Amino acid sequence: AQSVTQLGSHVSVSEGALVLLRCNYSSSVPPYLFWYVQYPNQGLQLLLKYTSAATLVKGINGFEAEFKKSETSFHLTKPSAHMSDAAEYFCAVSFNTNAGKSTFGDGTTLTVKP
Amino acid sequence: DGGITQSPKYLFRKEGQNVTLSCEQNLNHDAMYWYRQDPGQGLRLIYYSQIVNDFQKGDIAEGYSVSREKKESFPLTVTSAQKNPTAFYLCASSTIDRVVNEQYFGPGTRLTVT
Numbered sequence: 001a002q003s004v005t006q007l008g009s010h011v012s013v014s015e016g017a018l019v020l021l022r023c024n025y026s027s028s029v030p031p032y033l034f035w036y037v038q039y040p041n042q043g044l045q046l047l048l049k050y051t052s053a054a055t056l057v058k059g060i061n062g063f064e065a066e067f068k069k070s071e072t073s074f075h076l077t078k079p080s081a082h083m084s085d086a087a088e089y090f091c092a093v094s095f096n097t098n099a100g101k102s103t104f105g106d107g108t109t110l111t112v113k114p
Numbered sequence: 115d116g117g118i119t120q121s122p123k124y125l126f127r128k129e130g131q132n133v134t135l136s137c138e139q140n141l142n143h144d145a146m147y148w149y150r151q152d153p154g155q156g157l158r159l160i161y162y163s164q165i166v167n168d169f170q171k172g173d174i175a176e177g178y179s180v181s182r183e184k185k186e187s188f189p190l191t192v193t194s195a196q197k198n199p200t201a202f203y204l205c206a207s208s209t210i211d212r213v214v215n216e217q218y219f220g221p222g223t224r225l226t227v228t
Contacts, residue, residue, distance in 0.1 A: 009154065032214045043118075043204055043219035044157075051214045090156065092217075100145040100164070100208035100215035106156035 002027045004093045006105035014113045019063075019078040021108050023091030026072065033074040034092040034102065035065055044090060050074060061085070086112045116141045118220035120205050125225045127199075135190045135223045137205035144210045146188035147217065150174060151202040163188055164210055192225065199227045 007022040025031055032051055036044040048059025055067045065076045074091060088109050094102040118139045127133045139146065145164045149157040159172030163182040177196025182188055188207075192199045202224050206217040 034216055036219075041202075041222070041224070043120075043221045044206075044217075045219065046216050049214060049216055094215065100210045100217065101147075101159075101162060102217060104149075104157040106154070 002093055002095065002103055004091050004103055004105040006091050006108050008108055009106065010109045010111065012111040012113060013081045015083055016080050019081045019085065019110065021076040021089050021110065023074045023076065023105060024072050025074065025093045027093065029095055032094045033067065035059065035076050036090045036092060038088045038090065081112045083112050083114065086110055118205060118207055118218055120220035120223050122223060123221065125223055127227050129227055130194045132194060133192050133225065135203055137188045137190065137220060138186055139207045140186060141207055141218060143207035145208045147206040148180065148190045149204040149206065151204055157204065160190065199225060201225060
């Protein structure tokens with residue numbers, strides 16, 4: 001069975017500090033991986049996606065993620081946090097046989113302290 | 115502008131009443147999805163549809179029903195059989211025929227049942 005685990009339901013960083021949100025997946029076939037962001041009382045929007053074209057993926061708002069097959073990980077990073085990055089972040093996994101259906105992690109709430 | 119609309123944003127109902135949540139998309143996507151979001155539980159799939167007049171149960175379909183009479187529309191009915199209906203409901207859509215089919219989300223409907 002395919003699954004995704006986000007380590008840490010809450011992460012707190014200071015403004016200007018490195019953001020690291022962790023995601024590990026379990027899969028028997030090559031995965032497609034996504035990070036989505038959700039601001040309070042809104043829907044999710046896509047930050048970035050891994051499609052096997054490159055292991056380091058750059059997304060919107062200065063975020064990037066690196067696919068590491070040996071570690072089954074797809075951690076999200078940003079070098080310098082802004083107050084506007086405070087939100088909930090979801091990692092998701094899909095496969096080419098799923099035709100769009102994805103499995104989502106439980107989410108990580110990012111707090112940015114001034 | 116292409117996108118997904120959900121209405122209303124907030125919905126209040128008395129216990130024992132059925133209620134229908136609207137979801138419309140103009141992205142020409144084949145697949146549509148309904149998720150339920152509760153604090154700390156991430157997104158849980160209720161139903162999904164990949165073609166008109168066909169849909170499949172997700173992980174928590176009990177107490178819910180859907181229809182897909184048009185490609186653009188995928189309404190969700192929360193029935194009185196749903197024991198804990200108060201939640202944030204998200205609708206999404208995606209393509210199904212590309213290498214990677216990320217999901218696009220609507221703004222959500224917050225349902226409160228008392």
